[in-house]
Amino acid sequence: MKSYNSSSDRDTRKILLVGDVGKAFLDAGAIAENRYEVCASMLDAIDAAAKNDFAGIGVVMFGTSAKLSSALKALRDNCNSKIVLLAQMYEEPIAIRLVGSTYNGTSVADDYLICPVQPDSFYESIMTTGSRSAGKVGPSALLDATIEMKIKHLERLATEDDLTGLKNRRYIWEFSRQIMEHVRKGNGRVTLLVFDIDDFKHYNDVYGHCAGDEVLKQAAVLMRRCCRGHDVVGRIGGDEFAVVFWDEPQAKPLGAPAGGAERRSARAEHPKEAIFIAKRFVRELEKSELSALAGLGPEGKGVLTISGGLASFPRDGSTIQELFQQADKALLEAKRSGKNRIYLVGKPQSNIADID
Numbered sequence: 001m002k003s004y005n006s007s008s009d010r011d012t013r014k015i016l017l018v019g020d021v022g023k024a025f026l027d028a029g030a031i032a033e034n035r036y037e038v039c040a041s042m043l044d045a046i047d048a049a050a051k052n053d054f055a056g057i058g059v060v061m062f063g064t065s066a067k068l069s070s071a072l073k074a075l076r077d078n079c080n081s082k083i084v085l086l087a088q089m090y091e092e093p094i095a096i097r098l099v100g101s102t103y104n105g106t107s108v109a110d111d112y113l114i115c116p117v118q119p120d121s122f123y124e125s126i127m128t129t130g131s132r133s134a135g136k137v138g139p140s141a142l143l144d145a146t147i148e149m150k151i152k153h154l155e156r157l158a159t160e161d162d163l164t165g166l167k168n169r170r171y172i173w174e175f176s177r178q179i180m181e182h183v184r185k186g187n188g189r190v191t192l193l194v195f196d197i198d199d200f201k202h203y204n205d206v207y208g209h210c211a212g213d214e215v216l217k218q219a220a221v222l223m224r225r226c227c228r229g230h231d232v233v234g235r236i237g238g239d240e241f242a243v244v245f246w247d248e249p250q251a252k253p254l255g256a257p258a259g260g261a262e263r264r265s266a267r268a269e270h271p272k273e274a275i276f277i278a279k280r281f282v283r284e285l286e287k288s289e290l291s292a293l294a295g296l297g298p299e300g301k302g303v304l305t306i307s308g309g310l311a312s313f314p315r316d317g318s319t320i321q322e323l324f325q326q327a328d329k330a331l332l333e334a335k336r337s338g339k340n341r342i343y344l345v346g347k348p349q350s351n352i353a354d355i356d
Contacts, residue, residue, distance in 0.1 A: 011055055015126050016081070018045040019060030024086040026116045035123050042071040049079035056082040056126035059109070061091045068094075073103045082126065085112035089175040090182055090246065093230040114159075163213060164220035167234035172242050175232055176320045179246050180313050189315075191274040193243040194327040195308030198339040200239040215304065219285075226281040228273070242327075245274040274310060278342050282306065305340035307331060316345045 017038045022028045031038065037054070039045040042064075049057065057075065061068065072083065087095040095112035102108070113122070159171040167175070180190055197203075197219060204212040216239060223233050223241065232244040285304045309330025317323040330343040337343070 011127055013053055013055040015123060016045060016048060016052075016054040016057045017060070018042055018057065019064065019086075020062055021060060023062040023088070024058070024060045024115045024117065025119050025122070027119065031119045036119070042075070046071075046074050046078050049075055049081065054079065054081045056084060058084050058086050058122060058126075060086045060115075061095065062086075062088055062115075069098060069101065069108060072098065072108045076103055076106065076108070082111075083109045084122075084126070085109050086115050086117065087112050088115055088178055088182070089171075090179045090230075161235040164217050164235050166220050166224070166241070167232055169234065169236040172232065172234035172236055172244065173320060176244050176323070179244065180320060180323075183246060184314070188247055190313040190323075191245040192311050192313075192323050192327045193245065193274065193278055193308055193342070194236075194240065194311075194324065194331050195243075195306045195342065196238070196240040196331070198305045198307055219304065219306075222284050223281055226277050226284060228277070231277070242324075243277075245277065247273075274312075278308065278310065282342070306342070307334040307339045308342040309334060309345065310342060311345040 014035060014037045017024075017031070017036050019040070019042075021031060021038055025031065037048065037052070039048055042059075045057070045059075048054075057079070059068075059072070059075075064071075075083065085095045085098060092112070092114065095109070098109045099107060099112055159167060161168045176190070176192065182188070183190055197215065200212065200215070203215055216235070219241070220233070220235065223243065227233055227243060227245075231246070234242050234244075236242045282305075285306060287303075309327040309332075311317060311323050311326035311330060313323055316326045326345045330345045334341045334343040
C-alpha cells in the first residue's frame, strides 16, 4: 500500500538498492536511510521485497553472477515495483537484453542506467516516473512521461553521435577506460580498431556534403552489422571511427575451432575475433557500390575503402591514451603504404589481409 505525505501527497515509500552500491553511485555515503534500504545480496532483496512495498528497486549489476536473469524473475514474483538495472558501460549489452526479455507477460527489468549516478538524481527519477503499480493517469502522468522522454533524449545526445547513431568520442574513451580496468583483473584483452574512410574529402567535394553524410551513415550500419553485440562502435570525429573489441564473459570466441581453444595469430599476437571482424567489414565494403551506399544512382562510381590500425591491450599499451596513440600510428602507416588496408601495431608489414 502506498503511503503519502498528507501535506504534499508525495509518495514516501523507500527505494530498495541491491548489491555493491559503491560501484553504482558517485557518493555512496550520501544514500539516505529515510529514502533507501540496501541489501547486499539478491536473496536478501527478494525477502525484503516480499515483506515491503518499495517505490522502486535498483539492482547493481557489478559483480553479479551469470544467474542475474533468474534472480530478477524471482524478484518479480515477490513484488510489483519498478526494477532499474545499474550497469557499468561494459554491462550495457547485458542490461539491454534483460530489459528486452519478458517473464510472465512483463519485462524482466523495466529500465537501466549507466553508472555512476547520483543518489538524489536516482531517487527523484524513480519518484517522478512512479512504480509499475502506480496506475497514474491524467495530465500529470503525461507531463511525467514527457519529462522522462526529454531526459532520455538528452542522455543520448551526451553519448551518441547524432548523424550515425554510433557512440561518440566521449563515450568511447570512458568505455575503453572502464573495460580495460575490468579485464585487467582477469588477464583479459581489449583490442582497439581506429579507421577512416579513404579519400572522404573527395566524396564531399564531388557529390556534396549530403552524400558524404550518407556515406558515413552507411559505413556505420555496415560496421555494426559486422561486429558482435557487445563490441562498441563509435564515430570519434569527421570520417574517423573506432571499434572496441572485448571478450564478453562466457561468450564463445568468433571463428574459434569447434573442439578447441581460441586460435590466435602467433605473428601478430592479436585476438582472432578482432581480425576476423575487421576482415569481414573490409569485404562488405568491397561488395558495396558507392552508388548504392550514398544513394547517388549512376553518378556514384567505385567502392568505398578504409584504412585502419589495430592495437591491443595489454600488449600495445596499458592505458587508453597509449592504445589510441598506437592504433593511430598503425593507421598512419596504412595510409602511407597505399590505403585500403588495416595494419597491426608494431608490424607495419602485417596487413590483416596477410594474416590467416
